[in-house]
Amino acid sequence: MEPILPDSNSPVTSQQQPGISHWQEGLENILNVFSPYLEPGKLIPVKPLEDNDINVFRNALEIVDLSPTLKAAFLPPSIADNIAPPKYIEDLQRIDKEQPSYKILIARYNDPPRILCAEISERAQKPGIDIFQSGMLLGSYNYVSAKDCLEFLTQAIRVHIWEKGKWDLSNYKKYTINWFEKVLDLEKGTVRVAEDYSYFHSPTIIKSDRITALFMLIYEILHKRLEAPDAPLKNAVSLVQNIENRDLRLTNANELAERILLELLNLIRKLEIIKFDEFSNVEKERFKNEFSRTLQQLTDRIVYES
Secondary structure, three states: OOOEOOOOOOOOOOOOOHHHHHHHHHHHHHHHHHHHHOOOOOEEEOOOOOHHHHHHHHHHHHHOOOOOOOEEEEEOHHHHOOEOOOOOOHHHOOOOOOOOOOEEEEEEOOOOOEEEEEEOOOOOOOOEEEEEEOOEEEEEEEOOOHHHHHHHHHHHHHHHOOOOOOOOHHHHHHHHHHHHHHHHHHOOOOOOOOHHHOOOOOHHHHOOOHHHHHHHHHHHHHHHHHHOOOOOOHHHHHHHHOOOOHHHHHHHHHHHHHHHHHHHHHHHHHOOOOOHHHOOHHHHHHHHHHHHHHHHHHHHHHHHOO
């Protein structure tokens, strides 16, 4: 891959900093190239990761918290090594050319559009974060280590590019599901989350309680997994759906639904996402009712939907 550098012929207004403006446009062009592969609200690697990249990405995934309209790209060395600001912008030189670079690019496209670029490589001499808007450098954060840079990255995101104010209900749901998917993928209960924006942590968002919110989230996740074209459960579901005897089909569907529901609840218990032993008597009864209702929903989904 050829090095990607800002276009030196891009126009610069009198209020812009020429080198900064070119670098911002270069970063925007990179995001435009990868945009079809990015999903708003998620940190996505722009190409398959090498073994050395996986831990770096997993560490970033645990910490980087995105509002649901932001697009974010994780650039491993095979891409990031070829992306560098112009040499004459000394303040933005964060890593020597011969060292492996790991970059995160995050874009906010609403008014005003902004872009954040973070260098998180442990080999960087100056790991840090730069935020750009309208051809200007809004601010830079420099850290003594990549670990510190990652630790404070979400804080910078929330200050500079997070979608503030009240969201549409669909965005609260998307944000909560994105968080929960990361918890399950990483099998960590320490994934960063803004609790005021998560309907699981703040069930009043959906005018509900924490037990109902828990099972709503569980159903959404399992339904999504069953819908995925490459879902690991696809073969098991197909086997159930192909059973000709109706009663046997329902029995097998119920058993499969119960198994995947219990597996997920056991993981939630293990990660201490919610502490079941702290439930009140009212919550224990509600838990039983919601478990039965969700089990029936999943059974129906397996039996009646293709």
